[in-house]
Amino acid sequence: MNWHKIYGLSLRHIYLIRNSFPRILDLIYWPSVQVFLWGFISEFFTVSSSYYNNTVGVILTAAILYDFLFRSSISYNMMFLEEIWSRNFSNLFIAPIKISEIIAALTMTAIFRTLIGLVPAVLVAIPLFGVSIFKLGIPLIFLLIALYIFGISLGLLVTSGLLRFGPSFENIAWASLFFLAPLGCIYYPIEILPNILQIIAKGLPLVHIFEEMRNILINQTVNIAQIIKSILISIIYFAVGVMVFYISYYGAKKKGTLINIGE
Amino acid sequence: MNIKVQNLTKKFNNYLAVNNISFTLEKNKTLGLLGPNGCGKTTSIGMMLGLITPSSGKVLINDHNVDSANRNDLLSRMNFASPYIELPKKLTVRQNLEVYGRLYGIKDLKNRISEISTDLNLNNFLNKNTGELSSGQKNRVSLAKSLINKPDVLFLDEPTASLDPDIGDFVREYIEIYKSKNQITILLASHNMKEVERLCDTVIMMKEGKIVDRGTCEDLVDRHGRDNLEDTFLKIARSKNELA
Numbered sequence: 372m373n374w375h376k377i378y379g380l381s382l383r384h385i386y387l388i389r390n391s392f393p394r395i396l397d398l399i400y401w402p403s404v405q406v407f408l409w410g411f412i413s414e415f416f417t418v419s420s421s422y423y424n425n426t427v428g429v430i431l432t433a434a435i436l437y438d439f440l441f442r443s444s445i446s447y448n449m450m451f452l453e454e455i456w457s458r459n460f461s462n463l464f465i466a467p468i469k470i471s472e473i474i475a476a477l478t479m480t481a482i483f484r485t486l487i488g489l490v491p492a493v494l495v496a497i498p499l500f501g502v503s504i505f506k507l508g509i510p511l512i513f514l515l516i517a518l519y520i521f522g523i524s525l526g527l528l529v530t531s532g533l534l535r536f537g538p539s540f541e542n543i544a545w546a547s548l549f550f551l552a553p554l555g556c557i558y559y560p561i562e563i564l565p566n567i568l569q570i571i572a573k574g575l576p577l578v579h580i581f582e583e584m585r586n587i588l589i590n591q592t593v594n595i596a597q598i599i600k601s602i603l604i605s606i607i608y609f610a611v612g613v614m615v616f617y618i619s620y621y622g623a624k625k626k627g628t629l630i631n632i633g634e
Numbered sequence: 635m636n637i638k639v640q641n642l643t644k645k646f647n648n649y650l651a652v653n654n655i656s657f658t659l660e661k662n663k664t665l666g667l668l669g670p671n672g673c674g675k676t677t678s679i680g681m682m683l684g685l686i687t688p689s690s691g692k693v694l695i696n697d698h699n700v701d702s703a704n705r706n707d708l709l710s711r712m713n714f715a716s717p718y719i720e721l722p723k724k725l726t727v728r729q730n731l732e733v734y735g736r737l738y739g740i741k742d743l744k745n746r747i748s749e750i751s752t753d754l755n756l757n758n759f760l761n762k763n764t765g766e767l768s769s770g771q772k773n774r775v776s777l778a779k780s781l782i783n784k785p786d787v788l789f790l791d792e793p794t795a796s797l798d799p800d801i802g803d804f805v806r807e808y809i810e811i812y813k814s815k816n817q818i819t820i821l822l823a824s825h826n827m828k829e830v831e832r833l834c835d836t837v838i839m840m841k842e843g844k845i846v847d848r849g850t851c852e853d854l855v856d857r858h859g860r861d862n863l864e865d866t867f868l869k870i871a872r873s874k875n876e877l878a
Contacts, residue, residue, distance in 0.1 A: 458720040466737040467710040624687040630680040
């Protein structure tokens, strides 16, 4: 065994991590997010294990809706990453396309990718677990719209990071949704969160979407105001996402990353 | 279309990549952009294509700033090929040409793909994934993509790098023939001096971000008292900067 060679090879990876803040962040926050998410879930079941007693499938419905959000955001990022991985980036940006056209194309294509992944899962859940997200009725459409808008908004924000900082931002792309999961109150009510985090969580559409989902399934009532609020908050995030994308695009042009991204 | 580069400068943090360069590329002429690695050729091309924002100076294409409101109109009449930029590997050659044909708004795309595929001998692998092609095949596909819109201005960054002499010669000959049949302005960045002598009307020599000499290939060879462009290149690359 040649320790110089082992050390040399280790250095290659240590340098890679040291040179990239997103990679360091990625290493730190994954375990933290897991602890937060499952800590809150555990606490909820310890304190109020009877909450779901009469409502079979609330957790699975939440999981399916969360996956819809996850897929829509990841689809968005994936399409952009595909361009980076295939080193096609410069070809794309010298073609006569407007930024708004790129955003629109990604937004439209993301829904297909999302549905391709989601529809089989939704259909399998019906015979396998007796759980159908269609029990949510008409509000399901609006909850999905809110989730999709928020999903692609996150996609836009991560894509902006890829545009500005290059492929090293890729890890954030994969982890962006898990980062928000603990605050999104997907599997537990907002009351489980500490007060300070509740304030932050209310700024996310996820809380309103998943609270409403539980409200419909458990209380059999529909809170239209909550649904509208979730869509409006999602639209605000989308507008911010578009703005950040434009800023990143002009930043990337200034920094020169459009011509050598992926290298 | 003509290109006017006026006092173009690009600074990345403290590094001066392109230092106040100016030149004009006349309509239907071919200009060679030469210089050692890292001399600012790619950055200059990036600014001409609107991919990089200059720190100062401007690029005028037919008297319009490349970063102006009609950027898309200008880009629809330009194109770029480089071995360092690839097309999606999981798409077939035909699919790639179709995608880019649509991005460039080509009418009668089917015929255009058929025409360019025949010209560049792509027909045998049109339905093959681009990632499965050899370097020579990929290079021709990249050239096909860059000509799909019949551009008025074509930027070529080392179009024959890593090609065997046979394919390299095919590409050079194709560019020559294409130029003789079409009205096209070409900017060619290359390290292949024979290629530059064969294709370029005039040449610009860059070093450390500056233009250090310019003229026809013959002028440069005579001025520096060398036998050919390669020796001239070496002399300039190894000497102290002298502004043209």
